[in-house]
Every structure is written in structure tokens, then in C-alpha cells.
Amino acid sequence: MIAVFGFALNGNVAPSMATTFDSNVPKNIQQQMTQDLLFMQSVQGASSSPLHQDIFGAMDGVSYKTFFESRVKAIGLNGCGNGNAVACVIPFFDPNKMWITKNYINFSHPEIARLMVVYHEARHTESQNGNWGHATCPTPFFDDNGKPMTSIWTGASLAGEPACDVTPLGSYGSSTILLKNISRYCDSCTEKVKMDAGIYADDQIKRVTDLSAKKQIQQDVF
Amino acid sequence: MMKKPSPSTLFGLLVLVVGGGFFLLKFNPKPDPGFSPQPSFEQITVSPRTSNPNSMASFSPEGTPVLSASDRARLEVLDQILISKNDNDPRLDSDFKNLSDPMKEALRKKYRSAPPEDRNGRGTYVFLLGREIQTMAELDFFREVLQETPCLSLADCSKAPPNDSHSDPALESANATTLAYPQKMARAMLDRKLHSDETSAELKKAIEPLTR
Numbered sequence: 001m002i003a004v005f006g007f008a009l010n011g012n013v014a015p016s017m018a019t020t021f022d023s024n025v026p027k028n029i030q031q032q033m034t035q036d037l038l039f040m041q042s043v044q045g046a047s048s049s050p051l052h053q054d055i056f057g058a059m060d061g062v063s064y065k066t067f068f069e070s071r072v073k074a075i076g077l078n079g080c081g082n083g084n085a086v087a088c089v090i091p092f093f094d095p096n097k098m099w100i101t102k103n104y105i106n107f108s109h110p111e112i113a114r115l116m117v118v119y120h121e122a123r124h125t126e127s128q129n130g131n132w133g134h135a136t137c138p139t140p141f142f143d144d145n146g147k148p149m150t151s152i153w154t155g156a157s158l159a160g161e162p163a164c165d166v167t168p169l170g171s172y173g174s175s176t177i178l179l180k181n182i183s184r185y186c187d188s189c190t191e192k193v194k195m196d197a198g199i200y201a202d203d204q205i206k207r208v209t210d211l212s213a214k215k216q217i218q219q220d221v222f
Numbered sequence: 223m224m225k226k227p228s229p230s231t232l233f234g235l236l237v238l239v240v241g242g243g244f245f246l247l248k249f250n251p252k253p254d255p256g257f258s259p260q261p262s263f264e265q266i267t268v269s270p271r272t273s274n275p276n277s278m279a280s281f282s283p284e285g286t287p288v289l290s291a292s293d294r295a296r297l298e299v300l301d302q303i304l305i306s307k308n309d310n311d312p313r314l315d316s317d318f319k320n321l322s323d324p325m326k327e328a329l330r331k332k333y334r335s336a337p338p339e340d341r342n343g344r345g346t347y348v349f350l351l352g353r354e355i356q357t358m359a360e361l362d363f364f365r366e367v368l369q370e371t372p373c374l375s376l377a378d379c380s381k382a383p384p385n386d387s388h389s390d391p392a393l394e395s396a397n398a399t400t401l402a403y404p405q406k407m408a409r410a411m412l413d414r415k416l417h418s419d420e421t422s423a424e425l426k427k428a429i430e431p432l433t434r
Contacts, residue, residue: 032307035306035308039310042310081390083377083383084375085393085394107341107397107400108339108341108376109396111310112309113399117396152383152398161392163392171392188310191314192314195349198410199406207395
């Protein structure tokens with residue numbers, strides 16, 4: 001299929017998307033992801049925070065489209081090494097390819113949560129920034145209620161695991177900033193999308209463990 | 223001159239009066255002002271006695287509130303939206319405000335009948351109901367949501383995911399939030415109601431403990 005904004009000899013090109021899907025990505029996953037990304041292209045807001053402008057630009061669908069398509073050239077199907085993953089990037093294999101799993105449609109995530117994962121992973125494609133590799137979570141590692149932060153998959157403590165960020169600009173920080181801006185400033189979003197964005201942003205910021213970085217995000221948009 | 227009725231005639235009249243009264247009581251019940259119906263989903267039907275299909279709730283012969291035709295149509299729209307997984311469908315805002323009591327009951331029933339793994343579906347029902355909280359009685363549903371047994375995994379809420387020592391914990395953060403999404407949405411909507419100037423002091427007092 002020849003699309004207006006993109007053309008590929010192999011794979012499928014979604015309308016208004018330059019990113020291609022490998023042919024083995026099931027059609028229903030392609031459709032869902034395309035729908036989700038087209039939603040991002042429709043997002044409009046009169047305001048955005050300074051960090052949002054640094055990372056994404058204005059709250060504008062064109063900005064989000066450019067951000068994504070400049071980083072992710074292709075989307076393939078992969079288990080991501082774990083039965084519970086939704087998406088991943090494997091930089092040493094292909095720094096500009098995102099891999100998604102069947103959980104993209106099998107798991108009942110809100111739409112903005114799927115997009116949070118996608119934009120989080122898109123940040124990891126930036127080889128020039130060391131792929132924004134995660135920092136080691138602190139030891140001990142507690143949530144706001146004083147409970148140990150543990151893996152929902154293994155039950156093991158996240159303390160000492162490479163699952164945190166110490167910069168506001170990494171994958172957790174940037175997706176937090178993206179979602180919190182949507183929750184506050186999106187004019188084209190439903191109330192549900194905005195509520196969801198706030199809920200997921202409030203959880204994502206917990207993975208930004210450097211106090212200065214967290215404070216920077218909080219002062220920026222919280 | 224008026225003729226005095228015979229005993230048999232009097233008896234017949236008595237039967238007529240008693241029978242008529244019984245008939246009226248059976249087919250025109252006075253709604254119990256304290257009635258808090260929990261109709262089965264099958265009882266939520268279009269009222270055949272409603273001339274205006276868009277009218278507010280009317281009651282079935284048994285005294286249970288029934289959905290109007292417009293409410294039934296909106297429920298079908300909601301089903302379509304949830305199947306589409308398009309949370310930005312504008313009808314979520316345009317079509318689901320100022321909900322009738324039968325509509326709220328229908329949404330609560332939708333929540334309870336949805337598979338636990340349908341986290342987004344359940345959270346959507348909570349969102350729609352949370353936007354419409356008007357009475358303290360409605361808080362019972364939110365208590366119910368908040369007190370649910372935690373969902374252990376998105377594939378099967380009743381089972382913890384397989385322990386995978388090779389898992390990348392950085393990939394799981396969205397899953398962790400979604401596991402608790404209906405509860406997080408409940409708290410978020412209650413918190414919004416708590417801080418709204420339009421919420422009465424009495425309702426705020428009842429909501430506050432649920433937000434801790």
C-alpha cells in the first residue's frame with residue numbers, strides 16, 4: 001500500500017505514518033498501534049511545560065509524530081525476552097527499530113498507557129544519548145507509603161535493579177512529562193484520556209529516583 | 223322509592239369492591255420510598271408504559287427502575303467504544319453525563335460482569351460513574367471497587383505471573399499501574415469530587431476516608 005507520507009518496499013505502511021511494520025506483525029496489532037499513533041497526531045493543547053518543549057516541542061500532533069518517526073523507523077514482532085512485556089528496543093540489534101509483543105492488544109491497558117510505553121521505548125533509540133539507559137534503583141527503594149518497591153513479575157525488590165532514572169530527560173522522565181502535560185493541557189482529549197494520563201504519570205515519576213531530577217519534573221508540570 | 227338490595231346482591235357488591243381493590247394494589251404498586259433496587263440485568267428493560275423513549279426512569283410493575291430506550295442505546299455505544307479501544311472517542315464526554323439512576327445501576331452491573339482482566343473496561347465504568355457521584359449511597363460501589371482482591375497479572379487476575387528471572391523490570395512499570403487501574407481511577411475520581419466546589423460538605427465528609 002502506498003501512503004501519502006511514507007513508502008516501503010517491504011512490510012506495510014500505515015496511513016499517515018512513515019514507520020513501517022514488519023509483515024509478520026499481526027494485522028490487528030498493526031491496526032491498534034496505528035490507531036493509537038494517529039490519536040497522538042491529533043493531540044492539541046494551547047500550553048506545554050518548558051521540559052515538554054525541550055523534549056517534544058509544542059503540544060501538537062505534528063511534534064509527537066516527528067518525535068516518534070524520527071526515532072522509530074520500523075516496528076517488528078518480538079517477545080522482548082519476557083511474557084509480560086508490551087514493547088522493547090534492542091539497540092545493539094537495530095537502534096531504530098521497536099519491537100512489540102502480542103500483549104500490545106492482549107493486555108487491557110488504557111490507550112494512553114500503551115502510548116506511554118511506546119514513547120518510553122522510542123526514547124531508548126537515541127544512540128547519541130547512550131540510549132538513555134536506566135539507572136540502578138536505590139537501596140533501599142520504597143514508595144511514597146514506605147512500602148518496598150517490588151517487581152510485579154518476580155516479586156523481588158527493585159532495589160539495585162536497572163529500572164530507574166536519575167535524569168528528568170530519560171525514558172521514565174520524558175514519558176512522565178509527556179503524560180502530565182496531556183493531563184493538564186490537552187484540549188482535544190477526552191476527560192478519560194486526561195485522567196488516565198495523570199494516573200500513569202503519577203506512577204511513572206516514582207521511577208525517577210534522583211531527588212533533584214524529580215523536583216525538576218515536579219516544578220515543571222506537577 | 224328505592225328498593226332495598228338483597229343479601230346476595232350485597233354480597234356480590236362486596237366481592238366486587240374487595241376484588242377491585244386487590245386488583246389495583248397488585249398492578250399499581252406504590253413505590254417504597256426507601257426502596258434501593260438491585261435489579262438483575264434482565265430486569266433493566268425499556269418500559270412499555272413510557273410514551274417518551276427519552277424520558278427519565280420509570281418503574282416496572284415490580285417496582286424496579288427501567289432503562290429508557292436512549293439509555294439502552296448509549297450502553298450499546300459504550301460497548302462499541304470499549305471494543306474499539308479508542309479512549310479518545312468524544313462520545314465518552316458528550317453521551318455520558320447527567321446519567322439516570324437506572325443508567326448508573328446498569329454501569330455498575332457492567333463493571334461487576336466484566337472479566338477482572340478487562341482493566342480498561344472496568345476503569346472506564348468507574349470513570350463514568352465517578353464523574354456523576356451525587357449521593358452517599360453511590361459511594362458503596364466505590365468502596366466495593368477499592369476493597370477488591372488485587373489483580374495478580376494482566377493475563378489472569380487470579381494467578382501471579384510466572385517467575386521469570388530474566389525479566390527486565392524496566393518493562394513492567396505500565397503493567398503495575400494497569401493491574402490496579404480500576405482502584406486508581408476510583409481514588410482519582412473520588413479525590414476530584416472531594417476537591418470540587420460543587421460537592422456538598424456532607425458528601426465530602428463521606429468521601430474523604432475513601433481517598434486515604
